[in-house]
Structure formats: C-alpha cells, structure tokens
Amino acid sequence: MTRTLIDLRPVYVVGIGLHRYQRLSDTTYVELGLTAVREALADARIPWSEVQSAYTGTALVGMAASRPMLRHLGATGIPMAQVENASASGSTAFRQACLEVASGICDLALAVGVDKPAPVAMAPGKTNLRDLTGARVVPFTHFALLANDYMNRNHVTAEQIAMVAVKNNRNGANNPYAQRQKAVTLDEVMAGPAISGALTRLQCCPVGEGAAAAIVASDDAIARLGIDRNRAVRVIASVTRTERVYREAKNFDAELTGETVAQAYREAGISARDLDVIELHDAFTIEELLYLEAMGLCAPGEGARMIESGAADIGGQCAVSASGGLLAMGHPIGPTGVGQIAEITRQLRGEAGVRQHPNARIGMAHMVGVGAVCVVHILRHD
Amino acid sequence: MPERAAAQPSLYSAESADPPALNGGRCRACGYVFFPPQSYGCESCGAPPQHLEPVTLAGRGTLHSFATVHLHQAKGIEAPFTVGVILLDDGPAIRSILTSRTDEGLRAGDRMISTMVPQGRDDQGREVVELRFQKAASDQG
Numbered sequence: 352m353t354r355t356l357i358d359l360r361p362v363y364v365v366g367i368g369l370h371r372y373q374r375l376s377d378t379t380y381v382e383l384g385l386t387a388v389r390e391a392l393a394d395a396r397i398p399w400s401e402v403q404s405a406y407t408g409t410a411l412v413g414m415a416a417s418r419p420m421l422r423h424l425g426a427t428g429i430p431m432a433q434v435e436n437a438s439a440s441g442s443t444a445f446r447q448a449c450l451e452v453a454s455g456i457c458d459l460a461l462a463v464g465v466d467k468p469a470p471v472a473m474a475p476g477k478t479n480l481r482d483l484t485g486a487r488v489v490p491f492t493h494f495a496l497l498a499n500d501y502m503n504r505n506h507v508t509a510e511q512i513a514m515v516a517v518k519n520n521r522n523g524a525n526n527p528y529a530q531r532q533k534a535v536t537l538d539e540v541m542a543g544p545a546i547s548g549a550l551t552r553l554q555c556c557p558v559g560e561g562a563a564a565a566i567v568a569s570d571d572a573i574a575r576l577g578i579d580r581n582r583a584v585r586v587i588a589s590v591t592r593t594e595r596v597y598r599e600a601k602n603f604d605a606e607l608t609g610e611t612v613a614q615a616y617r618e619a620g621i622s623a624r625d626l627d628v629i630e631l632h633d634a635f636t637i638e639e640l641l642y643l644e645a646m647g648l649c650a651p652g653e654g655a656r657m658i659e660s661g662a663a664d665i666g667g668q669c670a671v672s673a674s675g676g677l678l679a680m681g682h683p684i685g686p687t688g689v690g691q692i693a694e695i696t697r698q699l700r701g702e703a704g705v706r707q708h709p710n711a712r713i714g715m716a717h718m719v720g721v722g723a724v725c726v727v728h729i730l731r732h733d
Numbered sequence: 734m735p736e737r738a739a740a741q742p743s744l745y746s747a748e749s750a751d752p753p754a755l756n757g758g759r760c761r762a763c764g765y766v767f768f769p770p771q772s773y774g775c776e777s778c779g780a781p782p783q784h785l786e787p788v789t790l791a792g793r794g795t796l797h798s799f800a801t802v803h804l805h806q807a808k809g810i811e812a813p814f815t816v817g818v819i820l821l822d823d824g825p826a827i828r829s830i831l832t833s834r835t836d837e838g839l840r841a842g843d844r845m846i847s848t849m850v851p852q853g854r855d856d857q858g859r860e861v862v863e864l865r866f867q868k869a870a871s872d873q874g
Contacts, residue, residue, distance in 0.1 A: 548800030
C-alpha cells in the first residue's frame with residue numbers, strides 16, 4: 352500500500368531565510384547560502400546543532416556543494432546531499448526534506464537552494480538526438496511559440512500577456528529579496544527590447560545569484576525545542592511528476608502542470624478555489640496564464656482576462672506571484688523553489704507586510720524544469 | 734554536378750524527395766511515430782530498440798505557431814529569424830527554422846512544405862544544405 356504525505360506524520364515549515372536574488376557578483380556561494388540558512392535558523396529560533404539532515408538544491412555550483420558551505424555553521428556530522436532537478440532543484444530538495452521528516456527518519460531537516468550563474472553541461476545535449484533547430488531554440492523561443500499559439504487560439508493581444516509582468520513587477524517592488532524591485536508600466540514592458548515573438552525583455556525572468564532556506568520539523572521537534580506553533584505552516588501535499596507522451600495536446604508544459612496539480616489537490620483534499628496564494632513558474636509571462644488555466648483557477652483561455660480583472664492581485668481572489676514571481680523576484684535556479692516556500696510561509700503566517708494577501712490560509716508552490724519535470728507543494732496554516 | 738551535404742545528416746538526406754523528406758521513427762509494437770529518429774526504446778510504450786524502425790516523413794504539414802527570434806548569439810544564424818511549430822501530415826509536431834526571416838504573412842493553419850537552403854560549403858568543398866520550411870504555394874499544399 353502506498354501513502355501520501357498527509358497520511359504520514361505532520362511536517363511543518365518552521366524557519367525561512369533568504370539571500371537577496373541579484374546579478375552575478377564576487378560573493379561566494381558559501382556566503383549566499385550561509386546568509387539564507389542563518390536567517391532561517393533565527394526565524395525558527397533554533398541552533399544549527401538541532402538540524403538533523405540537509406539537502407542543497409543546486410544546478411550550477413558544481414559537485415559536492417553542501418559541506419564546504421554548511422561546515423561553517425559547525426561540522427555536526429549530519430547527512431548532507433545535493434539535489435539537482437533543473438529549475439525544480441530547490442523544490443525537489445524541499446520535498447526530500449519534507450519526506451525525511453514525515454517518514455520519521457529525522458525530526459528537523461533543512462532545504463537550502465543556492466546558485467550562481469555559470470556554464471553548465473546539459474545532459475539532454477549528450478543523448479545524441481538532434482532536432483532541426485538545435486541551439487537556435489532556447490527557452491524564451493519555446494515560450495514565445497506557446498505565446499503565439501495562445502494568442503491565436505484565444506484572441507488575446509501581446510499587451511494582455513504583458514500585463515503579467517506589470518503585476519509581478521508591482522509585487523516585486525515591495526520585496527526586499529527580489530532581483531527586480533521596480534514597478535513598471537505596460538508601456539515600459541512593451542517598449543522592449545524585443546527578445547522572441549511577443550516576449551520583451553521584462554517578460555523574461557532575470558537569472559542571477561542568491562539563496563533560500565527552509566527548515567521543516569515534526570510535532571516532536573516543535574514540542575521539544577519550544578518552536579512557536581502559531582508560526583508553523585503545515586505541508587499538506589508534495590507531488591512531483593514528469594512529462595508523458597501527450598498525443599493530442601501540443602503543449603506539454605500545461606499538460607504536465609495540470610496533472611501534477613490535480614494529484615496535489617486530491618492528496619491535500621482541496622480544490623483550486625481554496626487557494627489563497629500561489630507561487631508559480633512564471634519564467635516568462637505566458638507561463639503564468641497557461642498554468643493558471645491548467646491549475647483550474649480560471650476557465651481555459653481566460654487567464655489573460657483573469658489577470659486584467661485583478662483577480663490574481665494581492666487582495667484579489669488569489670494572490671499569484673505575490674513575491675514578484677520569477678519575473679521580478681528572479682530565478683537563480685537552485686534557490687527559486689525554496690524561495691517560493693519562503694514567500695508562501697510568510698503569507699500564511701500573515702507576516703508579508705505590504706505584500707500581505709488578506710486572510711491567506713492555503714498556498715501552493717509550483718515549479719517546472721527542463722526534462723521535463725513538475726514539482727508542486729501545498730501548504731496550510733491551521 | 735558537385736555533391737551536396739546535409740547540415741544534419743541524421744535528420745534528412747541532402748538528395749531526397751521534393752519536397753525533402755525527414756527521417757523519423759516508428760514503433761512496430763504500438764504504432765507511435767516520432768521525430769527525431771532514435772534507437773534507444775519507444776517513449777510511448779517502452780518497446781526495446783528491435784521494435785523501432787526508420788520511417789520517412791513527408792515534408793508537408795500545417796503551421797501551428799511561430800515566433801520571430803530578435804535576440805540570438807549562437808553561431809550559424811543571424812537574428813532575426815523565424816521558428817515554426819509544424820504539425821506534419823505524417824504525425825509528429827516538429828520545430829523548424831522557416832525560410833522567411835520574419836513572420837510577415839504567416840498565419841496559424843498555413844500549409845507548409847520543406848525546402849533545402851544553402852548554408853555555405855564544408856571543408857571538402859561540398860555545398861551544405863539545411864532543411865527548412867516555407868509557406869506552400871497554393872498548388873503545393
């Protein structure tokens with residue numbers, strides 16, 4: 352018999368921390384990661400010596416990233432491992448930490464995401480399979496093609512898609528950890544420069560450096576260490592899936608997200624309308640529309656109109672990308688998925704300040720990665 | 734007549750049908766037709782390599798979506814250029830560089846055909862040709 356996360360013993364996020372996402376600098380990955388972990392320990396009000404296991408989500412730093420960073424908190428001898436899952440590396444590290452605590456193997460685990468822009472060897476390029484376009488189609492063109500299809504099918508304009516960047520940059524302007532902290536107008540987004548198809552520069556996420564950390568704990572650890580229960584946020588679903596062969600559909604990104612999210616809703620016992628906050632993989636504006644539809648937040652083809660109506664704003668039906676999302680907060684790869692958990696935890700605790708979505712109780716984090724993989728977590732504040 | 738060389742010989746032959754065909758694959762176990770060709774195993778049903786066979790895919794299809802790339806630094810092509818998703822009449826959806834640099838005059842649903850575009854010469858002096866797609870003339874679709 353198999354079981355889902357919610358059937359195991361409860362696991363809670365008890366500490367969150369970040370290093371601001373920023374352009375590549377001389378700061379070492381060690382300093383980035385330690386800043387986030389120390390902030391998470393301070394947030395949980397626990398010492399490093401209580402952490403029993405650590406997972407580092409990283410795709411670009413290189414082999415053996417964890418201990419050369421974490422030993423500077425005190426070399427306690429705990430298990431450590433790196434998790435690489437493309438853009439979903441941080442999300443997958445967080446999942447491993449949750450599973451370890453929920454299964455009872457440990458009481459308190461750390462997930463930290465850290466990365467700095469660097470050349471990376473991509474395994475799909477080593478399969479010896481070629482296609483007609485080769486290196487001439489990079490992610491922004493993959494999504495520009497989906498944007499073109501979306502506009503054709505739904506009679507949506509390029510300006511309507513660009514509205515996602517206006518919303519998310521408005522949110523990012525109020526997030527001290529965001530790489531882009533400046534509100535922009537629709538005219539500024541549309542003014543370019545043009546990158547690919549309908550996508551302009553501000554509709555593509557910045558990829559910089561940064562770090563994010565989340566500490567997860569069992570009820571036993573919370574009781575033993577006197578952690579504040581009112582600030583603990585329960586993880587009620589952790590689901591990850593990979594792409595299948597979708598014979599009819601031409602948009603595997605949306606299909607994969609739809610089936611992963613559907614499984615997460617089932618496991619958590621919720622539906623789309625129960626969600627108060629969502630952090631999703633808005634690496635490009637068009638993705639937010641496709642995923643909102645795939646998640647059932649609106650009817651197919653209605654994503655652009657949902658954004659225009661303000662329903663995805665902070666204070667709307669469901670705050671989407673309240674952190675600024677990948678578009679404004681940034682997408683340093685390893686940290687991104689853990690940073691989403693930090694934002695949702697902050698929102699559900701009611702500690703998000705000027706970004707606070709009123710009465711936020713249930714939140715969902717969603718990342719996709721090249722390959723293709725999808726990782727979804729649902730969090731609830733009881 | 735000087736010999737021609739395909740820019741990607743695993744995907745198409747330099748001297749093939751008009752319009753040029755693509756090298757695809759087919760699973761004899763489940764019928765799944767795919768591009769690019771591979772002999773690792775069937776993605777759809779998991780059948781091992783001995784069930785996979787080469788199949789020729791006609792260079793005809795329908796334009797599903799397109800995007801003009803304005804910013805690009807890879808060698809061998811200068812921006813702007815236009816990429817299209819084409820639903821081949823023989824099954825798979827593929828991505829191809831289009832012959833037109835911009836998307837002017839293109840519409841989803843347009844009939845498309847393949848063509849060979851010269852890309853200079855290789856170190857043996859042969860003309861290198863790349864398979865791209867273009868909008869079909871009204872009598873070609």
